[in-house]
Amino acid sequence: MNNLGFSEEQRDCLQEIINVAMGLASDKLARFLNTFVHLQVPSIALVGASMIPAEFESRYRDTEAALVSQGFFGNEGVRGEAIVLYQMANAHKISALLGYDVGDVSEIEMLTDISSILTTTFLNGMAQQLENSLSYSAPRVLSSNNGDLSGILKNTSFHWEHALKVDISYQLVDHSFNCDMILLIPAEAVSNIKTILDRILEDY
Template identity: 30%
Template sequence: MSKRILICDDSGIARKQLSRILPSEWDAQVEFANNGQEAVDHIGQHPVDLLFLDLNMPVMDGYQTLEALKSIANPPKVIVVSGDIQAQALERVKALGAIDFLKKPVDSAVLVAALEAHHLMGMEHAEGGLILGDVVEDFSLSQCLQEVSNVSMGRAASVLADMLNVFVKLPVPKVNILEVSELQMALSYGAMNNGRCSAVTQGFVGAGIAMEALLIFSDSSFPDMAKLLNVTEKIDRDMEIELLMDVSSVLIGPFIKALGDQLNIDFSHSHPVVMGQHIKVADLINVKRAQWKRTLAVEIVYEVENYKISCDLMMLFTEDSLPVLEHLLSYLVEED
C-alpha cells in the first residue's frame, strides 16, 4: 500500500533537497508544508503515514508541531530533519514522540537506513514509484544562503551547548542585502536593542569570497556567562574580553567550518579583534562604516534558555562575493 508522506520545512531548498534523495522506487505519495501549522492542518484533513519535520520554523516550530500532533487521532510517525544537532534537541523531540532524528543535510544512505529501520520502506513497489507533489523550482541567492547558514548555525550552537551544558534557542537566519544605514537599523531592532554591547570581529577569505564575522554580545550577558563557565574572580574588563573571545571562537569557528564544508572551501582567517566594549550599536557600526557600505548580511541571534545570555552573529559578505556565492550555492537546486 502506498505511503503518504508529508515534508514540513520553511525552506524550499530543504524541501527540495530531501524530496530528491527519497528512494525513487519507493511506493509513496509526497506532499509539502511550509511550517508546522500547515502540517497540522494538512494532517487534520488528510491521512499521513510519515512526517519529515524541521525544527526551526516561523508560525509553528517543530517542537510545537510535535505537541500539537498529540491531540490528533491517528497521527503520523515523525522523523525530525534539522540543522539543530544539540543533544538536548534530540532528547526533546524523542520525548515528544519523534521516532528518529536526522541531521541536515541528509545523506541518502542514512535516510534509507532510517526508513528500513522503522519498517517504512516495504518490499512491494508501485509501478510509478515515488510521486511528488508540487516542488518550487526557482530559488534566490538569499534562500540558498539561508539554508546553508541554518546548518552552520546548528553546528555552532551544538558546540556552545556542549561547552556550557545548556540549550541554545535558535532562530530562522535572516539574509538581506543591506546598506550600512540599514544594517544599523537591523541591529538596533534586534536582540541588542537594550543597553550596551561588546563585539568581536574576524575576517575570512577563500575561493573568491570575502566576509567578516561580527559577534555582538549583550553586556547584560556577562554575569550568567561567567557563572556557566565557573568563573569565580571579579569580572573586570580583561575578564570580559576573555569571555568574549571564548564565545566568539565557539560560535564563529564552527559556523565557518560548517559553511566551508558545504561550499567545499577552506577559509583562511585573520586574528579575532575586539571591536568595542560597552558601546551602543550605532557607535559599533560607525567604527567600520567606510569599509562596509553595502553588504550581504546573514544575521543569527543566539539565546541561551533560562539564562540572560544573548548574542548577535552577523556574517557580512562583500558585494564582490555575491557572484561567486551564487555559483557555489547552485548545487543546492541543480537537478540530478
C-alpha cells in the same frame, strides 16, 4: 544591487547551508554549557551596509554592549566579516558558566573565547558545505559602556556599499542569555558565492 539578487533555487540552497551551520554552532554551545539553545529562523537580506549601525543601535539602546568582529577569507573570492553582539551582562553570565574566574582572565580574552565558539563553528560548517576552506583575521573586541553602539559598529567593515547580511539570534533556554551573530558578505563576494551555489545545485 539588483544584480546581487538570488534565484529561488540559490536562496533555498543558501538558506539550507546557513541552517546546517547554525545548528552546528548551537549544538557546540549547548554541549559547552550543558543546556538547550533556542534558534530563530535566520534573516537573510541584501542591504546597504551603512544602514546596519542604526538597526542594531535601536536593538541595544541604553545598554553596555560588546562586539567581537572577525574577518574571514576563503577560496574563490569568498570573504566577509562575522560579528557577535551582546550585552556585557550576558557575557559575564556565560563566562561564569564556562568556569572563568573574572580575576584570572581579561575581558578581551573572555569575549574572544565566547565568540569563537559560535563564529568559527558556524563558518567552518558553512565553508565545508561550500567545499571551501577559510582563514581568519585576529578577532577585534569593541565595547560600549555609554550606549553608543552605532559608533563602535562603524569601526568594523561598514565601508562596503552593499552586503549580504545574515542575522542569527541565539538564546539559552535555561539561562537569561541571548546574542546576535551577524554575517556580512560584500557585494563582490556575493557574486562568487552565487557561482558556488550554482555548482552545488548542478550536482543534485
